Amino acid sequence: MTILRGGARTLKSPDGAPEPSAGQPSSRPLWIMGVPLAIYLVMLLGKGNGYRVLVDFVLVELVGVAAVVVCWTAVRRAGFVRREVTLAAAAVTCNVLGDISFTVSTRFFGGPGSPSVADVFYLAFYGLILSSLFVTARRQLRRVPWSAFLNSAVGSVSVAAFMALLLNPVLVAASAEPFSLETVISLAYPLLDLLLIAAIAGVAALYGRHAGRAWVALIAGLVIVTGADVIYALLDGGYALGTLLDASWAIGLVLVAVWVDRASYPMIGSAREPNGVMAFVVPAIATAAGLGILIYATQVRISALAIGLASVTLALAVFPMISRERGLNHLSRTDDLTGLPNRRAMYSDVAARLASDRKQGSALLLLDLDRFKEVNDSLGHDAGDRLLVQVGVRLARELGPLDLLARLGGDEFAILVARNRDGEASALADRLRAALAVPFTLEGISLQTSVSIGIALYPSHGRDLSALMRKADTAMYVAKSSGSGFHVYQSDDDRHSEVRLRTLQELRDALVEGQITLHYQPRIDLDTSEVTTAEARIRWNHPVRGLVQPADFIDLIEDAGLVRALSEILLVQALDQVVVWRNRGLDLGVAIRLPPAALIDAGLPEHLGAMIANRALPPFVLTLEIGEEFLLADQSRARAVLNRLRGQGVRMSIDDFGTGYSSLALLRDLAIDELRLDESFIVAMGHDERSSTLVNSAIALAHSLGLRMVAEGVDSDEAYAALVRFGCDSAQGDLFGEPLPAAEFDAWLAARIVTEQTQE
Structure with a gap:
């Protein structure tokens, strides 16, 4: 008796075919098949030896009929457009009809087991299930990477070779018989079993751990029934109805029907290129199996089919290894991101x-x-x-x-x-x-x-x-x-390169050794003539070159990726200095301009807020100055940065206002507190009436928008008087004091306070 074999299908719906009806798979088919299967198994185990019509015919065939009902319900659900589902359902139906006709013929009418009508149904099963496999394979292979296809082919052939070795007694005996219909049929079954077991191995190698639960059910069912087929074939006529071997075919039939049912729904998963483990394991095991069979053939006479399949296995196993080696070589020479040579x-x-x-x-x-x-x-x-x-x-x-x-x-x-x-x-x-x-x-x-x-x-x-x-x-x-x-x-560029490299190293040392310092320039409130804020200016106190201006090293800082470290040093110095002033009773704030790259650090707002809070300072004591080029480069990004900084309570100022391309919309939309008018306008006021008009208009514009105006570069009494007349809020420049180190600035400030008290 030859019972169920199986096939495989793709995990994705056909290209261009309508999707099956939406919805989640139901558990009803499992109950339809599971209940009679459970009753059959319980009664089979409890009936003892001998044939029982109720158990060994009625119940076992009831399980088969339930599987047929589930399969054709799935076909109807899919709308008959999923050919692989329809073919598989027809295959299951033929298998059940073969079982019924075999039992009726041999048990009730005493007819021969083979050749018989049952063989027609069983052989039709093979044709239908292999056709289902062909339909799915033809579609899926268009999407399968070449390396995955090779892996699957090697796995299929190697397992087929092993099965040929296992079925060697059956194959040798069948080939030795005189040519007849019975001989052809008896030889056809093991050969077709080889094809199906090869399909199981191919599916397992192709999908691996990416297979869905439906595929697991199909593979498990085919493994169970193929094992039962092998046992049946090796019994060589010793099979009898009503034994535990029948349960294997019944279980396998139910598992295949589960796959057919799930295949009628939209599926997930697909064949993929083998991962690192599968890409090596499958060819390695296949090669070992092929070599083992060929070595065994030198000691024991086995069928030519087993030897041929083992030889093909070794030949095919070479290709995945070569393909893998070429792939690794390509990857080692290719940039992962751009696909360009590396x-x-x-x-x-x-x-x-x-x-x-x-x-x-x-x-x-x-x-x-x-x-x-x-x-x-x-x-x-x-x-x-x-x-x-x-x-x-x-x-x-x-x-x-x-x-x-x-x-x-x-x-x-x-x-x-x-x-x-x-x-x-x-x-x-x-x-x-x-x-x-x-x-x-x-x-x-x-x-x-x-x-x-x-x-x-x-x-x-x-x-x-x-x-x-x-x-x-x-x-x-x-x-x-x-x-x-x-x-x-x-x-001549070599000298420039040497100087640059040496300067970079000196900068790294400077950050560690505390050579980067801040000088402070007073900012005067033009209404009260009081110092309200100190403008912090970056200086590099080079041990040989003396004070180095930021224009000479900021670009190198950015190129070397040291902006974060520099910003941390500057903010610590500035905030610590505010603490010193407040401990002396001086209500001074500090304004500082960080490198543009520091302002786009995603963690700056929260980090800066924590630094201010740790010193118990009100956040408005710090003013961050931002260049127009940063604002104009990406307004949405600038708005996000400014809003987060303002959320921490830090004041924001646009530096060098008037030298870029500021627009009213920019000033309206951004969260800023003040504008710093570029010193080029202030210097020109003494000899250019248009510059005076522009300064006056800029101050009025700032006030109309609720912003304060700070004038840079005030170095004459005339400029000072004009700014007071125009209503400018505050000013800084050499007229009031040049940038000084912290200690000298404190001394200057103390002297100014003494002078003011004396004048009063």
């Missing part, structure tokens, strides 16, 4: 390219995005990653087929230009900068970026990649520091 590929490929370009020459371009860290800090690393991908696409569009573009890491790219002629590298650099100057769209924000490019020429600047990279890197930093956009390496 630094490893650059170094391995450039040597051969340079050797072939000795006569025509080449050029190496090293590109570094300007202020890329601000994008990561303000919009997040995901946005920064998307920006890098878009940058890679734009760069590639500007290159020729022989040029090599690679991402070296971070925001750094390298381009090897083949067949460089005079000026071609510079012209390409211009095109690349123009391409990247077109705004990018990230997180719904239009973002404009720029790039600094260093160029080194082969062979004049170096005869290997290491030398060219070193020269291009030097040229790139010259371009960045000068703001020229790109620069072709010159011998």
Whole structure:
């Protein structure tokens, strides 16, 4: 007797076919099949030896009929458009009809077990279930990666080879019989069993742990019934109805019906490329099995089919290993984010390219995005990653087929230009900068970026990649520091590079050793002539060069990624100084301008609020000054930063007002407290009537918006008098006092207080 075999289908609905009706799978089919199955199993175990019509015919076939009802209900639910479901339901039906006809023929009429009508149904089952498998495989293989398909094929063939070895006595005996219908049928069953068990292995290798519960039910059912088939075949005519072996086929039939029922609903999951474990385990086990069978064949006579399948297994197992090796090699040479060649590929490929370009020459371009860290800090690393991908696409569009573009890491790219002629590298650099100057769209924000490019020429600047990279890197930093956009390496640049590297190291030491300090300049309230706020100015107290102005080192701080450390030092000094003043009874606030990169630190508002609270200071004692370039670069981001800082109670001021492109809408929408009028307007008031008018209008504008106006660079009594006349709120400049270290500022302030008291 040959009972159920099974098949497989894809986990996704067919392309272009209507989805099955929505809804969650019901538990009703499980009850329909589970109740008669449970009754059958209980009575089978309790009846003892011998055949019982109620148990071994009525109940077991009732289980089969229940499975048929569940299957065709599933077909009706799917609307008959899911061919694999319909074919599988028909296969289950044929199997049940085969069981009924076999039992009736042999038990009640004493007919032969085979050939008989039952064989027609059983063989029809094979054809239908394999057709169902073919329909699903043809659709699914369009989406399956090549490596996953190889893994599945190796698993299928290796298991088929093992099954051929297990069924070796049956295959040898059947092939030795004279040719007849009975011989053909007896040989067909084990061969078709091999196909189905190979399908089980293929499904398991293809889906692995990504298979859904329905697939688990199908695979388990097929494993159970295939095991029962093997036992039946090896009994060699010793099978009798009414034994526990019948229960295996009944259980398997129910599990396959569960799969058919679940397959009529929208499925989840799909075949995927094998993960790291499966990609190695399946070929390794298959290879070991194939070798074992071939070695066993040298000691024992086995069927040619088993030997052939084992040989095919070894041949196929080579391909996943080769594919995996090629994939690993590709990954090791490819940047994960952009898909461009990485630094490893650059170094391995450039040597051969340079050797072939000795006569025509080449050029190496090293590109570094300007202020890329601000994008990561303000919009997040995901946005920064998307920006890098878009940058890679734009760069590639500007290159020729022989040029090599690679991402070296971070925001750094390298381009090897083949067949460089005079000026071609510079012209390409211009095109690349123009391409990247077109705004990018990230997180719904239009973002404009720029790039600094260093160029080194082969062979004049170096005869290997290491030398060219070193020269291009030097040229790139010259371009960045000068703001020229790109620069072709010159011998004098080495000195600049050495100075820059030495300065960077000195800056790192300065942050640790306390060389970065604040000087304070008084800000005078023009109504009361009192000092209300101290303007904090950054200075580097260099042990050799003396006081270094911020313009000479702020850019290096940002390039070296030291902005956070610098900001922490400055804020600690400023707030600690306010505490000192308050302990002396001085009600002074402090205003400070941090580097732009510090303001977009997502953690700054909360961290700053904690620093102020830990010193028991009112938050309004601190005023943060913000440049117009930060506000205009991204108003939505600036608004978010300012709102969070204002939420901590910190006062906000726009620095150098009037030198940028401020608009009324900008002043209306942003959470700010004051404007700082640029000193260029104040200096010009003495000889330019238009400048006086502009200052007067700017003050009136600030007041109309509820903002205070601070005048910078006041250095004459005439300017002071004009500002008082215009109603300016406060002013600072050399007329009142120059920036001084904290101790000297305190001495100046004490002297001023004594003078005021004397005059009173």
